[in-house]
Amino acid sequence: MPRHRPTFKTDVIGDLDLSPEGAIDDYRVSRQQDQFFVKPPNWDSAGESIEMLYIANLREYEAMKQLQGQLLKDAKRQTAMNVHRIRKMNKIQERLRKRFVEVNGFIKDCADKKRSADKCIREETVHHEELSSSIDDFKTSIGELSTFRNALKATVAEFQPYEQVLDEVVKVSDIFVSPKDCIDRCDALMLAQVEIHELKSQKLNEIEKMRQRMVQITSEAALTVLGLKNDLARLERSYVQSRATCLKWEKALTACKDAPSNYTLDKDRMFDAILVLYRILCKRRDVSPSLHSYEIDRIMSFIMREIDLLSSVLREVESGKSDKLDSGQIC
Incomplete structure (x- = not known):
């Protein structure tokens, strides 16, 4: 295309x-x-020629140079101010660092002093509490001792006549050496009485325990006897039932025992009859019996042959009789 x-x-x-x-x-x-x-531009406009562009660019360049100089001057002034500020800031920082070190050391010292003071306060508090408890104990002991002193004075005043009586008893008696010996012996007697009372209480407790033990043993024995009685009654019932069962089985076994004996008797009779029949058959044939009683098989075979023979003879005889009767009737 x-x-x-x-x-x-x-x-x-x-x-x-x-x-x-x-x-x-x-x-x-x-x-x-x-x-x-x-x-389009106006008729009186110079237009954008090369000279006009040069003049405009030159003016812009001069303005930019002035602005650059001003900015450079401001930058130098700002740099000097910054250097001065940096020096001042470094001095302030150094002073603050020293102050910080001093304050930090002071704070550490204060913390150490505070810990030491707290430790001392705790120790003093514990010591104060111990002293307070000791003082309270001492006050209590002093109060008890004062009470005991007053009670002792009252007791001494109360038992003063008894002391005189005790001295008189020691003077009169030949047993006691001194009032202290008398008091010691009385104390020994009182201690012996206390021990005797304790021993009595102990023995009574043992007797009570033995009585309770005897009651328990008696109860257990009674329960055991009752259980044995129940077992005995149960055994008696079992014995009665077993006896009834034995009587029943005895009757059954008696009948069973008679059956083998009757069977044995019948068997013996049958063997005797077979032997008698064997002897009769041998006597009929004029033969002496040569077989023994335990050779029952051979005896039975012999008897069977003889019976078969006799049966055939009987049949022959009967047939002969019937022939004769028939011939007689014909005649």
Whole structure:
């Protein structure tokens, strides 16, 4: 196919058709937009020539140089101020560091002193509590001793006559050496009485325990006897039942025992009858019996042969009799 020129070309505002009829709409759209539209300068405007551009750039350059110098001056002044501030800040920092070290040491000293003071306070508090408890104990002991002293004075005043009596008893008696000996012996007697009373109480408790033990043993024995009686009654009932069962089985076994004896008797009788029959048959044939009683099989075989023979003879005899009767009737 032959090549043709394109009917559309691309411009900044879109597609422009080569034909005027097709480009009118795009032209109208192009006139309505302001983005790519450049206004022409006025008639009295110098325009943007090279000289004007040079002058504008030169003015801009001078302004930039002045601004750069001003900024450089401000930067130098700011640098000097910053150096001064840094020196001042370093001095302040060094002073604050020294102050911090001093304050930190002071705080540590205060903390150590506080710990030491707390430790001393705790120790003193514990010591004070111990002393307070000791003082209270001493006060209590002093009060008890005062009470005991007053009671002792009253007791001494009360028992003063008894002391005189005790001295008189010691003087009169030959047993006591001194009042202390008398008092010791009386104390020994009182202790012996106390021990005797304790031993009496102990023995009474043992007797009571033995009595309770005897009661318990008696109860257990009574329960055991009652259990044995129950077992004996149960055994007696079992014995009665067993006796009834034994009597029943005795009757049954008696009948069973008679049955084997009767069977044995019948068997012996049968053997005797067989032997008698064997002897009779041998005597009939005039033969001496040569078989023994324990050879029952051979005896039975012999008897069977003889019985068969006798049966055949009997049949022959009966048949002969019947023939004779028939012939007699015919005659």
